[in-house]
Amino acid sequence: MVHTHTYDVIVVGGGGAGLMAALYASKRARTAVISKLYPTRSHTGTAQGGIGAALGNLEEDHWEWHAFDTVKGSDYLGDQDAIEFMCREAIQAVYDLEHMGLPFSRTPQGRIDQRFFGGHTNNMTGKPVRRSCYAADRTGHMILQTLYQQCIKNGIRFFDEFQVMDLLLQNGAVAGVVAVELATGDLHVFHSKAVVFATGGHGRMWEVTSNAYAYTGDGVAVTLRRGIPAEDMEFFQFHPTGIYKLGILITEAVRGEGGVLINGQGERFMERYAPRIKDLASRDVVSRAIYLEIKEGRGVNGKNYLYLDVRPETVNYYAEKDGRTRPDGSPYRVTAEEILAKIPDITDFCRTYLGVDPVKDLIPIQPTAHYAMGGIPTNKYAEVVIDSRNTVLPGLYAAGECACVSVHGANRLGTNSLVDLVVFGKYAGIKAAEYANGVDFQPLPEDPTDFTRQQIEALRHGDGREKASQIGRELRHLMFDKVGVFRTEEGLQEAVEKIKELRERFRHVRVSDSGRAFNTELLNTWELGNLLDLALVTAVSALERKESRGAHAREDYPKRDDENWLKHTLAWLDGDRVHLDYKPVVITQYTPKERVY
Amino acid sequence: MEVRVRVFRFNPEIDRRPRYDVFTVEAEPMDRVLDLLEYIRGDIDGTLSFRRSCGHGICGSDAMRINGRNMLACKALVKNFETNEITVEPLLGLRVLKDLIVDMEPFFEHYRSVLPYLINDEPLPEDGRERLQSPAERERFDDTTKCILCAACTTSCPSFWADGHYVGPAAIVNAHRFIFDSRDRAAAQRLEILNQQMGVWRCRTAFNCTEACPREIKVTQAIAEVKRAIQTGRLD
Numbered sequence: 146m147v148h149t150h151t152y153d154v155i156v157v158g159g160g161g162a163g164l165m166a167a168l169y170a171s172k173r174a175r176t177a178v179i180s181k182l183y184p185t186r187s188h189t190g191t192a193q194g195g196i197g198a199a200l201g202n203l204e205e206d207h208w209e210w211h212a213f214d215t216v217k218g219s220d221y222l223g224d225q226d227a228i229e230f231m232c233r234e235a236i237q238a239v240y241d242l243e244h245m246g247l248p249f250s251r252t253p254q255g256r257i258d259q260r261f262f263g264g265h266t267n268n269m270t271g272k273p274v275r276r277s278c279y280a281a282d283r284t285g286h287m288i289l290q291t292l293y294q295q296c297i298k299n300g301i302r303f304f305d306e307f308q309v310m311d312l313l314l315q316n317g318a319v320a321g322v323v324a325v326e327l328a329t330g331d332l333h334v335f336h337s338k339a340v341v342f343a344t345g346g347h348g349r350m351w352e353v354t355s356n357a358y359a360y361t362g363d364g365v366a367v368t369l370r371r372g373i374p375a376e377d378m379e380f381f382q383f384h385p386t387g388i389y390k391l392g393i394l395i396t397e398a399v400r401g402e403g404g405v406l407i408n409g410q411g412e413r414f415m416e417r418y419a420p421r422i423k424d425l426a427s428r429d430v431v432s433r434a435i436y437l438e439i440k441e442g443r444g445v446n447g448k449n450y451l452y453l454d455v456r457p458e459t460v461n462y463y464a465e466k467d468g469r470t471r472p473d474g475s476p477y478r479v480t481a482e483e484i485l486a487k488i489p490d491i492t493d494f495c496r497t498y499l500g501v502d503p504v505k506d507l508i509p510i511q512p513t514a515h516y517a518m519g520g521i522p523t524n525k526y527a528e529v530v531i532d533s534r535n536t537v538l539p540g541l542y543a544a545g546e547c548a549c550v551s552v553h554g555a556n557r558l559g560t561n562s563l564v565d566l567v568v569f570g571k572y573a574g575i576k577a578a579e580y581a582n583g584v585d586f587q588p589l590p591e592d593p594t595d596f597t598r599q600q601i602e603a604l605r606h607g608d609g610r611e612k613a614s615q616i617g618r619e620l621r622h623l624m625f626d627k628v629g630v631f632r633t634e635e636g637l638q639e640a641v642e643k644i645k646e647l648r649e650r651f652r653h654v655r656v657s658d659s660g661r662a663f664n665t666e667l668l669n670t671w672e673l674g675n676l677l678d679l680a681l682v683t684a685v686s687a688l689e690r691k692e693s694r695g696a697h698a699r700e701d702y703p704k705r706d707d708e709n710w711l712k713h714t715l716a717w718l719d720g721d722r723v724h725l726d727y728k729p730v731v732i733t734q735y736t737p738k739e740r741v742y
Numbered sequence: 743m744e745v746r747v748r749v750f751r752f753n754p755e756i757d758r759r760p761r762y763d764v765f766t767v768e769a770e771p772m773d774r775v776l777d778l779l780e781y782i783r784g785d786i787d788g789t790l791s792f793r794r795s796c797g798h799g800i801c802g803s804d805a806m807r808i809n810g811r812n813m814l815a816c817k818a819l820v821k822n823f824e825t826n827e828i829t830v831e832p833l834l835g836l837r838v839l840k841d842l843i844v845d846m847e848p849f850f851e852h853y854r855s856v857l858p859y860l861i862n863d864e865p866l867p868e869d870g871r872e873r874l875q876s877p878a879e880r881e882r883f884d885d886t887t888k889c890i891l892c893a894a895c896t897t898s899c900p901s902f903w904a905d906g907h908y909v910g911p912a913a914i915v916n917a918h919r920f921i922f923d924s925r926d927r928a929a930a931q932r933l934e935i936l937n938q939q940m941g942v943w944r945c946r947t948a949f950n951c952t953e954a955c956p957r958e959i960k961v962t963q964a965i966a967e968v969k970r971a972i973q974t975g976r977l978d
């Protein structure tokens with residue numbers, strides 16, 4: 146059965162970006178949110194460390210410093226107009242969140258507390274600056290809850306547990322989306338003037354990942370299938386500190402509070418790689434350092450992991466060595482209780498999944514797939530742009546992790562994703578409503594669910610020779626091995642070929658569940674198809690980029706090459722082929738320099 | 743080690759009554775029950791349905807009954823069970839939609855009924871910055887900000903089983919989060935709602951909720967504080 150709904154603005158995704166968009170769009174236009182998860186299950190809820198904004202509550206800080214750190218963190222691939230916009234807007238966005246009720250941790254004066262985070266510095270001294278606004282180690286949880294609470298207060302319309310499978314375009318503009326209702330298996334057509342994609346990331350294509358099962362890149366896959374390119378997909382961030390084997394994230398805030406990385410020989414090796422800010426260098430830098438330590442045999446017991454050490458005696462030892470002080474100038478010294486109070490959830494993860502106590506034991510860690518810098522190309526107003534001339538696709542918007550503005554460039558700084566989603570989520574909502582109020586509905590195509598049905602039929606009628614679970618395992622292993630922290634021409638070639646094979650084998654998969662209600666097998670299999678498409682685009686984009694920049698580290702091209710590669714990748718997927726084009730990076734006032742921490 | 747996983751199965755489209763399927767799987771002691779379910783669904787029986795997302799106890803998707811107790815499948819480790827037999831069933835007190843998936847709507851309806859959002863119409867600080875709140879004021883409601891709306895508490899409560907109209911512990915926890923927030927101005931309204939017949943007085947202090955809560959929220963204590971606030975009219 147097919148149901149049809151009509152709204153001015155449809156927001157796809159109920160995470161931080163989607164809820165923010167919905168709150169702002171609904172002020173001026175009839176808006177609904179479609180989400181495959183209950184909104185409070187979205188991945189924004191797992192964000193731990195904080196949201197960056199130059200409030201200057203504890204020490205001098207300026208949004209311009211935040212902008213420079215972001216540009217530098219991005220390895221100069223971020224678009225500087227968008228970065229300046231975001232860092233300036235971040236301050237108001239954080240106050241807005243507080244006014245909505247977000248329970249930030251507080252300073253003794255009752256202001257929003259701020260902590261150190263990787264790559265955020267005082268631009269005069271080069272030393273770390275307290276810029277990350279936080280609520281213990283569950284900042285994302287508080288943001289998601291607060292935004293959802295506001296949506297309830299404002300009576301936002303939700304379609305929970307509806308999965309969007311297609312985007313409808315007519316006359317070169319948006320006409321709506323098609324979704325499956327999980328509970329019934331029914332198809333729903335949402336006829337709308339504007340659509341905002343806020344579907345999150347795609348880190349489930351790697352074996353060790355901090356990402357939720359739901360992180361399968363649906364938004365990027367749906368738009369790719371409708372001829373919209375994906376930008377900078379070769380840039381995917383590996384976070385240095387995932388729990389060994391499980392990948393569960395241990396926030397950078399642990400290092401912000403004084404924790405240090407220790408190799409198998411008991412050495413604080415980051416001193417060698419980033420003499421100035423050491424353990425708080427950018428994530429790509431730290432992840433590579435960990436890999437190199439392991440490669441040179443300095444892993445723990447020769448294995449592929451190292452330790453994160455946040456025991457008070459260690460923290461105090463290195464704080465004294467580094468001459469670290471508190472805001473009032475007194476030496477920085479901590480007790481076990483103080484550490485535990487700042488990272489209660491991390492403590493719980495360590496106890497639950499490792500059986501270790503972070504203030505008494507060492508935490509085994511390894512880099513974990515974490516964040517998609519690439520995604521659906523947009524400009525700073527969250528409008529989707531579809532070619533190298535930045536042509537806007539009328540009515541289509543994207544925000545949050547699925548979008549590529551690009552403010553993160555080749556490497557995202559910690560705390561900047563939460564900034565991204567509140568700032569660009571807000572503008573996506575405002576702009577989508579503005580647009581919807583100025584145009585008429587596009588007519589629906591004759592058979593709006595046609596392509597959705599085709600996708601579903603294909604999954605139901607494979608010959609069953611292949612198993613989705615096996616293809617998924619092979620994909621994750623391959624991606625971690627060949628399209629991970631370090632890459633080579635050979636490895637990427639091999640990855641491209643193998644992904645093509647896996648995509649071919651995927652056509653033989655058959656979904657065994659023929660039921661309609663909560664057919665999670667059908668939807669999970671469709672999601673695997675999304676990951677396969679995105680993996681191909683990622684590997685091809687990475688193969689072509691013959692330089693090292695941010696998270697894209699080529700062993701065969703170890704240097705950044707601004708002459709040839711200071712540009713964004715745009716990738717179109719056409720069957721088995723990926724077409725590439727490039728567009729220039731927007732530079733306002735920060736000329737590219739070598740990046741040292 | 744080998745683990746026998748007994749899973750509650752029910753598909754209203756075809757089954758007249760529920761049944762239990764038994765799957766024997768190879769497991770590591772550190773495996774999560776969620777890993778076992780994922781393996782079963784991926785490699786043995788694709789028709790098994792359950793919710794999950796984050797995999798580490800933060801999103802609240804996979805609360806279910808495991809060996810008779812409410813837990814998150816992603817926080818239940820194989821080694822923590824004394825036996826090699828693990829029985830997995832849907833939460834009690836909510837209608838089963840398929841296998842381990844229950845209808846969460848009544849649960850969310852109760853949540854929405856307590857005005858779970860900050861209410862304060864006073865003007866914002868003139869400088870446009872944050873409202874002030876001392877660390878002690880912030881600490882006052884810290885415990886109840888941790889709730890992930892997983893429903894483990896409400897569906898372990900005998901009062902809720904007896905009458906699904908009872909708002910239940912989770913809604914009270916979320917009311918508590920605002921009642922004791924120094925920035926909020928609608929405590930009286932919420933206390934009035936919770937003073938009604940289906941409010942806090944249905945709680946018989948069975949403590950099941952506190953034991954069930956995967957976020958270690960002191961649920962019974964939060965309920966007691968709300969009861970006291972209703973009785974004394976004071977918020978300290």
Ligand SMILES: Cc1cc2nc3c(=O)[nH]c(=O)nc-3n(C[C@H](O)[C@H](O)[C@H](O)COP(=O)(O)OP(=O)(O)OC[C@H]3O[C@@H](n4cnc5c(N)ncnc54)[C@H](O)[C@@H]3O)c2cc1C
Pocket residue numbers: 157158159160161162163179180181182183184187188189190191192193194195196284285307308309310343344345346355356357359363364394396515516544545546547559560561562563564566
């Ligand atoms: C463990 C962890 C810790 C982190 N810590 C930090 C931090 O401290 N600071 C920071 O800045 N960033 C952090 N990040 C990154 C940040 O949390 C995420 O990038 C960000 O929350 C993404 O938000 P979003 O709104 O884009 O997506 P999400 O919050 O993931 O929301 C995606 C939404 O899209 C919906 N959806 C997806 N596909 C479909 C579909 N096909 N149909 C319908 N709906 C769909 C989902 O239901 C969901 O509601 C962290 C990430 C992780 C994993």
Ligand code: SF4
Pocket residue numbers: 888889890891892893894895896911912915954955956957958959961
């Ligand atoms: S109080 Fe605890 S058990 Fe109840 S819904 Fe919240 S997190 Fe779950």
Ligand code: FES
Pocket residue numbers: 794795796797798799800801802803804805814815816817
């Ligand atoms: S899967 Fe998120 S809480 Fe278990």
